[in-house]
Amino acid sequence: MIWIKRIIYIILSIIVLVSIYGVFKPLPRGLAYEGEVRAVDQVEFIYDLTYEREGQVVHQQNILARILQIIAEAEEFIVLDMFLFNDDYNSSEEFPHFTAELTEALCAKKRANPDAQIIVITDEINTFYGSYLPEHLQELKGKGIEVIFTDLNQLRDSNPFYAGFWNTFLRWSGTMGQGRLPNIFSNEAPRVTLRSFLKMLNFKANHRKILITENEALITSANVHDASAYHSNIAFVVSGEIIADFLAIEEAVASLSGTTLAINWQKEVEESEVELMVLAWPEQVASKQVVLLTEKKIKEHLLEMLKEAEQGDSLWMGMFYLADRQVIKGLLQAAWRGVDIRLILDANKDAFGLEKIGIPNRPAADELLKEAGGNLKIRWYRTQGEQFHTKLVFLKGRCQSTILGGSANLTRRNLNNYNLEADLKIVADNESFLVKDLENYFQRLWYNVEGVYTVDVEEYRESALWKRLVYLIQEMTGLSSF
Structure with a gap:
């Protein structure tokens, strides 16, 4: 019996060591x-x-x-x-x-x-x-x-x-x-x-x-x-x-998959083209800065956006999954500083013909509403079998705005170097066409302009303790599909 116990102990030890290594092993080159x-x-x-x-x-x-x-x-x-x-x-x-x-x-x-x-x-x-x-x-x-x-x-x-x-x-x-x-x-x-x-x-x-x-x-x-x-x-x-x-971030994916892209590209712009752009679109030339981010770099920049938001700023978010604890903390702290925060979330009730139970967004939304005070408001996107699959954050400051959008949901799996993700961060003047387009988009959805897009938060708000516990356990352990 002793040798059986030793074998079981050795096997369990191997599984634990393999599990720990799998979480912390070096990232393939070119990620994050x-x-x-x-x-x-x-x-x-x-x-x-x-x-x-x-x-x-x-x-x-x-x-x-x-x-x-x-x-x-x-x-x-x-x-x-x-x-x-x-x-x-x-x-x-x-x-x-x-x-x-x-x-x-x-x-x-x-x-x-x-x-x-x-x-x-x-x-x-x-x-x-x-x-x-x-x-x-x-x-x-x-x-x-x-x-x-x-x-x-x-x-x-x-x-x-x-x-x-x-x-x-x-x-x-x-x-x-x-x-x-x-x-x-x-x-x-x-x-x-x-x-x-x-x-x-x-x-x-x-x-x-x-x-x-x-x-x-x-x-x-x-x-x-x-x-x-x-x-x-x-x-x-x-x-x-x-x-x-x-191309660099996709070369990294090809490389970790055992191949290469082998694409050589170099942008060539004629001086006459630049002069033409200045004459034709003076408002647009060099009025925006963009940064491509992948994996955990997305989270780092998002947390920095939330940290820098101040009273008088407005923050809009459209999100399919909101669960990451650091992001939720950042939203709460921004709301306490007086940032006007408005979230449009999927109610997590539909998934390709199957009915879901609202995790993680409903317990996350309930927590935010209870703790944030009046500066944070939420509406649910009114889905009818499909999903509000958007992943978009829009912070409008006094003179310029910061936008973050792409593939990444705001969850541990999406933001902590597990999934492969890619987002684009954009900084633009508030008078630019892009910022006006973003404002029009969010206001259209929030105020149901020429259609019904969103419903009041109470429509799907839930305070069930068991759902909050399930959400927290799943988010912390990875025992979930979000």
């Missing part, structure tokens, strides 16, 4: 990236909204159209990094064919310009973690388009209580094979292996949503994913030297 501060003449803000007007549901969709336009205008290279890129959903539902549209656009570009480099980086979730290769990705490969699956094993473990067991015993067996279990994403998708299910429980992801060409870069909260087509999202489009930063 903070780019150079770049001066740009223009930042384009676009968004998708689903809302109700005169009793009818309206889908205002702009992001995919802009993505397709950027692809059509590319001549030299295209790099797409997209978390969800598939058409898996149950046959009882109907959605626009976003995946097919994007696939055809990429294939058409390759047919028209065979010399163009086209690279698609995506997450293993689109193959159900290695169980099968979907047809649209097979088509891309068949057309000579490089498809890179992010090696999630290289990332830190956000769910250490499970990851230690997985990495010790199961990871080495792989996930390919004859699938026998139903696919939870679609009743028509191929069946999957048990090992794929078990890998999914690590809750790792390349969560970025980025498109880069020699002309422009787009960063968004939106997935090009059929079942996500009706979600409300935001995106920014920029050009100029910051494209080099976008």
Whole structure:
């Protein structure tokens, strides 16, 4: 019996050590990236909204159209990094064919310009973690388009209580094979292996949503994913030297996945072009500064934004998940200093046809309202099966504004060097078109201008102690999907 106890002790010790290493192991090179501060003449803000007007549901969709336009205008290279890129959903539902549209656009570009480099980086979730290769990705490969699956094993473990067991015993067996279990994403998708299910429980992801060409870069909260087509999202489009930063962060993903992008790009601007811009758009030239941020650098800059906000400033936030304890503390401290804070949150009640219980946003919102005082107000986005999937923070100061938006939810998994994430930070004069666009966007949603977008916080507010405890435990331990 003594030797059995010793073996059990040794096995448990190995699992604990593997778990600890998985949380603190060195980050792959190029992650937690903070780019150079770049001066740009223009930042384009676009968004998708689903809302109700005169009793009818309206889908205002702009992001995919802009993505397709950027692809059509590319001549030299295209790099797409997209978390969800598939058409898996149950046959009882109907959605626009976003995946097919994007696939055809990429294939058409390759047919028209065979010399163009086209690279698609995506997450293993689109193959159900290695169980099968979907047809649209097979088509891309068949057309000579490089498809890179992010090696999630290289990332830190956000769910250490499970990851230690997985990495010790199961990871080495792989996930390919004859699938026998139903696919939870679609009743028509191929069946999957048990090992794929078990890998999914690590809750790792390349969560970025980025498109880069020699002309422009787009960063968004939106997935090009059929079942996500009706979600409300935001995106920014920029050009100029910051494209080099976008390429650098995607080179890091390619590198940790065992390959390389091998794209050389250098922005060339003729002096006559600069003179023309000054004559045509004097308000826009060099009126904005942008910085590309990934992983924990996003959190560092967000906390700095909250710390620098002062009485008289206004802070708007549109967010799918709000859970990170440091961010919540920063919001409370800003509210106590007299910053006017208004949050538009998803009520966390819908997820691809399934009903959720409101975690983490409802207990987080209840805590904020109880402790912040009158300077912090919240409204819920009125979803009807879709999600308010936006990730956007807008701080307006006396003379200039700071904007932060992209793929990152405000959770431990998204902000603490676990998921791969990318956000764009923008500083702009308050008189710029961009700041006015952001103000109009938030005021439209908050005050239900020409439609019904948001509802009063009491509509979904909950004070249940058990939900708060579940939220706190999940956020601190990683035993959750948010």
